[in-house]
Amino acid sequence: MLGNRTSRAALSTACAVLLLATSACGSDEPKDAGTTQVRLYGTDGNMQNSFAAELKDRASLVNGMKGTTPLTPLPESFKERLRNVDPKLNDFLYAAESYDAVVISALATQLAGTTAPREIAQQIVGVTAGGQRCDEVAACLQLARAGQDLEYRGVSLTRAGFTDTGEPATASYGTLHFDNQQLDDGKTEFVGAGEESGASSKAPPRGRKARGKAKDAPLVMGGLLPKTGDLALAYPPMAAAVTLALNEINAAGGVLGEPVKFIEGDDGTNPAVAKATVAAHVGQGVSIIIGAGASGISRAVLPDVVAAGRILFSPSNTDAGLSAVDDKGLYFRTAPPDSLQGRALADVMLRDGPRKIVLLARKDSYGEGLQENVRAELEKAGVGADRLKLLTYTPPADPKTPVDFTGIAQEIKSFGPEAVLVIGFGESARAITALADAGVQIRS
Structure with missing residues (x-):
């Protein structure tokens, strides 16, 4: 996969240089030069089947939309096991990462004794x-x-282990395509990123052999996943994966001689909701909190988690800035940082040859962080700053109060881009309908 990624990066750079003088490398001239026509691109927060439903009777607007998400080719056996947990499951975003976060936590606890x-x-x-x-x-x-010292290789963690900071050294990204109002699995491509040499080489403390039940068992984990809020569309696969991991751990004898206990909890994609959940978990003796869903929510609750001396282990945080956060060694994630996704996403966009690009993002650590990573990668590939427009929007404090994208849509239309990247969650669907209402023609 790395070799494939390198060749694409070289092609993208060449395309970007040629774009100044030609429409080569995959982009035709708009049929009507006086009409704004754009290609839509998305990210892990909105590149899933459930996103189309957010547009309701205008779901056809996502047809042709492309994007990236952290995604490893999932074995059919894993998908089937997930469907046994949740028969209605039709997305698998962060399912592998959620499963691995729980399994790694259990193994670490067993070794710690x-x-x-x-x-x-x-x-x-x-x-x-x-x-x-x-x-x-x-x-x-x-x-x-x-x-015994072990090296776990799971569903998402396939090539290399964690770095010293507690996150994957390598990643796999899927390039996804919407067609007929759903993702076309037949068009999905996988691209590798990161370096195996980045994995930690430090020896952990010697593991303890099990001698019956530990006096402080059972291990209690707590959920801090987006059951509600802007990221709720990502909850079903994450919840199913957590349940699957717990079922398999307990079927194999549990941890420290007893079944692992799990207490559900909502992060609400809202700092206040998440903080209340963390406080409840601390009061109930939770050792490891699985979450939060959004990077910004983890940033908000991490001081509370650290002060309580608990572990925060997220399957879906991608904000690159979290790699350097002051966590006292208590924060981990199975999702790769956006410094890696930025390259993959820029590559997908450049293959279509846009000459003017808008990067629209949620105004939070996830949105602005990924926006900056994509901007840097596009400029490295030769896209001039004058051909990029960066816009942000403030996500609603209450999901019942939608964002008004009317002004932003007019600003995008005036700029006249050929590509619009939307970095957001479920609420970003309204940005797409606002573009259409403003008279922007969206290419399918």
Whole structure:
């Protein structure tokens, strides 16, 4: 995959240079030079089947929309196991990352021999790098119970382990295409990013052999996932994956001699809701909190989590700035940082050869962070700053109060771009309808 990524990057750079003088590399001249026509692009927050439903009777507007998301080719057996948990599941965004976050947490706890969060945290990176490789929950738990150093390779974590900061050293991205109001799996391509050499080489503390039930068992985990709010459309696959991991861990004998206990919790895609959930989890003895869904929510609650001495382990945070956050060694994620996704997304856009591009993003750490990464990658490929327009919008505090994109849509139309990247969650569907209402022709 890395070789494929390199060749695409070279092609993208060449295309960007040629764009100044020609319409080569995949983009035709608009049929009507006086009419604004754009291609739509999206990101992991809106590139899923459930996003089309957000446009209701105007769902056809997403036809032709392209984008990227952290995505590994998922084994059919994994998808089937997820459907056994939730038969209605039709998206798998962050399912693999959610599954692996729970499994890694369980293995680290078993090796630590205690449910004390700080001791578990010292084992998490080591579980993914070095030691005897394993990829099945039961086999990995057996190694952990023997106190043996192991290297977990799961559904999302396939090429390399975590960096010293507790996040994937490598990533796989899927380039997705909407067709007939749903993602066309037949057009999905996978692109690798990152370097295996970035994985940690530090030895974790020696694992403890299991000697019956630990005195502080059971391990209690808590959810901090977006059951409600702007990111609620991503909740079903994440919740199904967490349940699947817990079922398989407990079927294999649990952790520290007892079944793992899980307490559900909502982050609401809202700092106030998330903080209340964290406080409740702390009061109920939760050691590891799985979440939050959005990067901005994790930033908001992390000080509370750290002050309580608990672990925050997100399957979906991509804000690159979180790599350097002051977490006292208690924050981890299975989702790769947007410094990697920015390259993949810029590559997808440049293949279509746009000469003028708008980057529209949520005004939060996720949106502005990814916007900046994409901007930097486009400029590196030769797209001049005068051909880029960066816009942001403030997400609503209450999902019942939608964002008014009318002014932004007019500003985009006046700029006359050939491509619009929308970095947002479910609320960003209104940006697309606003563009259409403003008279912007969206290419399918």
